[in-house]
Every structure is written in structure tokens, then in C-alpha cells.
Amino acid sequence: MSHSESRRQFLKYLAASPVLAYAQSTRRYAGLGDGLISTPEHALNVFDFESVAESVLPPAHWGYLKTSIDDDATIRRNREGFTHYQLRPRRLIDVRQIDMSTEIFGKTWPTPIVIAPTGSNQAFHPEGELAVARAARVKNHLQMISTVASTPIEDVIEARGEPVWYQLYPRYDWTETMKMVKRAEAAGCPAIALTVDNTMGSNRETVRRFAKLDERDCAVCHTEERKSPMHEGLNIPERNDYSRSVDWEFVRRLRDATSMKVLIKGIVRGDDAELAVGDGVDGIVVSNHGARAVATDRSTIECLPEIVSAVRGRILVLVDSGFRRGTDLFKALALGADAVCIGRPYLWGLASFGQPGVEAVLELLRAELELVMRQAGTTSIDQIDPTYIVAKH
Numbered sequence: 001m002s003h004s005e006s007r008r009q010f011l012k013y014l015a016a017s018p019v020l021a022y023a024q025s026t027r028r029y030a031g032l033g034d035g036l037i038s039t040p041e042h043a044l045n046v047f048d049f050e051s052v053a054e055s056v057l058p059p060a061h062w063g064y065l066k067t068s069i070d071d072d073a074t075i076r077r078n079r080e081g082f083t084h085y086q087l088r089p090r091r092l093i094d095v096r097q098i099d100m101s102t103e104i105f106g107k108t109w110p111t112p113i114v115i116a117p118t119g120s121n122q123a124f125h126p127e128g129e130l131a132v133a134r135a136a137r138v139k140n141h142l143q144m145i146s147t148v149a150s151t152p153i154e155d156v157i158e159a160r161g162e163p164v165w166y167q168l169y170p171r172y173d174w175t176e177t178m179k180m181v182k183r184a185e186a187a188g189c190p191a192i193a194l195t196v197d198n199t200m201g202s203n204r205e206t207v208r209r210f211a212k213l214d215e216r217d218c219a220v221c222h223t224e225e226r227k228s229p230m231h232e233g234l235n236i237p238e239r240n241d242y243s244r245s246v247d248w249e250f251v252r253r254l255r256d257a258t259s260m261k262v263l264i265k266g267i268v269r270g271d272d273a274e275l276a277v278g279d280g281v282d283g284i285v286v287s288n289h290g291a292r293a294v295a296t297d298r299s300t301i302e303c304l305p306e307i308v309s310a311v312r313g314r315i316l317v318l319v320d321s322g323f324r325r326g327t328d329l330f331k332a333l334a335l336g337a338d339a340v341c342i343g344r345p346y347l348w349g350l351a352s353f354g355q356p357g358v359e360a361v362l363e364l365l366r367a368e369l370e371l372v373m374r375q376a377g378t379t380s381i382d383q384i385d386p387t388y389i390v391a392k393h
């Protein structure tokens with residue numbers, strides 16, 4: 001029998017085999033008919049939502065969600081960075097009760113998992129930021145809303161049921177910038193995060209590649225007149241004309257001009273963190289913008305130690321970029337972060353299933369963190385200290 005004939009015979013046998021029928025029925029049972037989960041409940045981890053998001057989003061929007069910079073090395077690095085730290089679990093601890101509650105600016109949250117600000121959520125699901133806010137409400141997470149959100153901040157707060165934090169991209173004009181700040185203040189936002197790592201433009205090649213695959217006419221939605229809701233009523237050129245002149249003087253001015261807590265988002269060096277403390281800001285977000293700003297080839301988990309040692313507990317330290325697993329969160333907490341922000345994973349959930357998808361992503365991360373806390377012998381967040389990890393040489 002020739003090789004191709006025997007292969008054909010084998011495939012015929014396989015097709016008639018009860019083994020295959022069983023395999024197919026179990027795949028269906030697991031919601032994996034085409035290799036993709038069909039309901040949020042079928043997800044084993046947050047990555048299960050990534051493939052669904054890719055399959056449902058138009059190419060240009062998928063590219064916007066997926067993109068990193070240059071050759072995407074920094075986004076890979078954000079993940080690889082976690083492998084440089086290993087866990088050192090304690091044994092023989094009573095771990096029946098795990099308390100994940102976390103205090104942030106005097107308010108207690110059930111977990112240290114925070115929703116990072118991301119722009120244009122309606123590009124991923126028609127309900128956009130509202131679906132995220134409703135999920136944040138159900139699961140009780142702190143949510144930050146972007147300057148370039150596709151939904152007005154007031155509507156997001158209503159859907160969330162309490163004020164969210166506001167993320168600021170400043171414009172050149174102080175007066176116009178202050179209109180956004182005052183609007184967030186009036187909406188009741190207790191804190192504002194000034195993003196400082198993404199106003200210079202960035203070389204996002206992946207989004208450009210995917211945009212070329214999209215056969216729809218982008219100009220139909222992305223019109224000249226269309227403004228981000230936060231830019232409504234502002235006398236500014238629309239689109240990416242953000243201020244490149246923001247400096248420490250701007251930070252001090254902002255701090256003095258608002259009653260909100262001020263955080264700087266995008267700090268990746270200890271000396272900058274020290275300056276932030278000196279200038280009286282209330283917190284920093286250690287972030288490389290999910291590897292969407294500068295191709296640093298350095299993960300944020302690797303940036304965290306120098307920042308924590310510069311800050312010495314004086315202000316709040318949040319961290320994001322690449323967090324996908326309970327163990328990732330645990331490592332950041334062990335290195336001294338107060339809480340961890342999540343970006344793409346909740347957007348994968350949003351694109352896949354709307355609000356239930358976001359809820360499922362938040363629940364998976366919560367459950368994974370709870371499990372690793374139990375396995376490591378830590379029963380509360382403040383017990384997770386540097387003795388629970390070791391840097392790999």
C-alpha cells in the first residue's frame with residue numbers, strides 16, 4: 001500500500017471511529033466547537049477571550065487592541081519579565097479564610113485588581129465603557145476612564161454606580177485641559193491619573209498592518225467632526241495633538257489646581273518616582289502603557305523594585321502591563337505594589353461577550369489570585385511581602 005493510500009485508509013477509519021465522535025462531543029461540551037469558547041463560563045483563563053476577540057473584531061479594531069510598538073518585543077518582554085521571579089510558598093498555614101481586601105486612598109476594595117483606562121471601548125463592543133462599568137459594578141472593582149473614552153464620563157459613572165478615576169491626556173492649552181479636569185472633578189472623580197508615556201506618538205506597526213486588511217471604509221465612522229466625548233466643547237484640534245510640553249512644572253500646577261488625588265501613569269524609573277514623591281503627587285502607576293508607547297524592551301515587573309525602593313511606602317504604587325495570571329499579580333504585590341491594573345484582558349472579555357465577558361475576566365483573575373495566595377500560605381494582601389518571591393539569576 002502506498003503512503004498516501006494508507007493515510008487515506010487511516011483517516012477513513014478515524015472518521016468512523018467512536019473515539020473521534022467522543023472527542024467531538026467533548027469539544028462541544030467544553031464550548032470548543034471551533035476551538036473557541038462559546039460562553040464566558042467556558043473560559044479557563046483570560047487568554048480564552050483573546051482568541052474570541054480576534055475572531056469577532058474587524059481587523060483594524062483587533063489591530064488597535066493587539067498592537068505593541070516596533071517589532072512587538074516589549075509586549076513579549078512584559079510577559080517574560082514574570083519568569084524572572086519565582087515564588088517561595090510557605091507551608092503549614094491555615095488558609096481556609098483568604099482576605100483579598102485592599103485599601104486605596106482610604107477606600108476598601110474586595111481585591112487589588114483595578115481596571116486600567118483604555119480608549120474607544122465602543123471599537124470593541126457597542127456598549128463600550130458602559131459594559132465595563134456595569135461589570136465593575138457587579139464585581140466591585142475600581143475603574144479608570146480614559147480621556148479618549150467613547151462614552152461621556154457622567155454616563156460611565158452612572159453605569160458604575162459610583163465615581164470612577166479619570167485618566168488625563170493634557171492638551172497644549174492649559175485652559176482647555178483644565179476644562180476636562182474640572183469636568184471630571186464635577187462628575188465626582190476622586191482621583192486623576194496623568195498619563196506621561198504616550199503623548200509623543202509611537203510606532204505601532206501591528207495596528208497599521210491590520211488596518212490594511214480591513215475592507216470597510218474607516219472614514220465612515222472616523223470623521224473629522226467626531227470628537228471624543230471628553231473633548232466636547234473644547235477649543236482644540238481633535239485627534240492626536242496632545243501636549244508634548246508636559247513637565248514636572250505641569251505636574252505641580254495640576255496638583256495645585258485640583259482637589260482630586262493626582263497620580264502619574266507611566267513611571268518606569270526610581271529617580272522619576274522620587275521626583276513624584278517630592279512634588280507631592282499621591283500615587284504612581286508603574287506602566288509602559290501595555291507596551292504601546294516606547295520599545296524599551298523592559299517589562300514593568302522588572303521596573304517595579306527600583307520604584308518601590310525609591311517610594312518607600314510614601315505614596316500609592318500601582319502597576320500594569322502584561323498581567324494575565326494570579327501569579328503575575330502575586331509577584332507584583334510581593335515586590336511592593338499596592339494594586340495591579342489590567343488592560344487588554346478585560347477588553348478581550350468585552351469584545352467577546354460584552355459585560356458578562358468583562359465580569360468573567362475579572363472573576364478569573366480574582367480566583368487565580370485567591371488560589372495562589374492560598375497555595376503560598378498568605379491569608380491577606382499585606383502578608384504578601386518580598387520573602388514570597390526570589391529573583392532568578
Ligand SMILES: Cc1cc2nc3c(=O)[nH]c(=O)nc-3n(C[C@H](O)[C@H](O)[C@H](O)COP(=O)(O)O)c2cc1C
Pocket residue numbers: 064065078116117118119146147148149167195265287288289290291292320321322323341342343344345347
Ligand atoms: C486598546 C488600548 C487602549 C488604551 N488606551 C489608553 C488610554 O487612553 N490612556 C491610557 O493612559 N492608557 C491607555 N492604555 C494603556 C492601559 O491603561 C494600560 O496601561 C495597559 O493596557 C496595561 O497593559 P495590558 O494591556 O498588557 O494589561 C490602553 C491600552 C489598550 C490595550
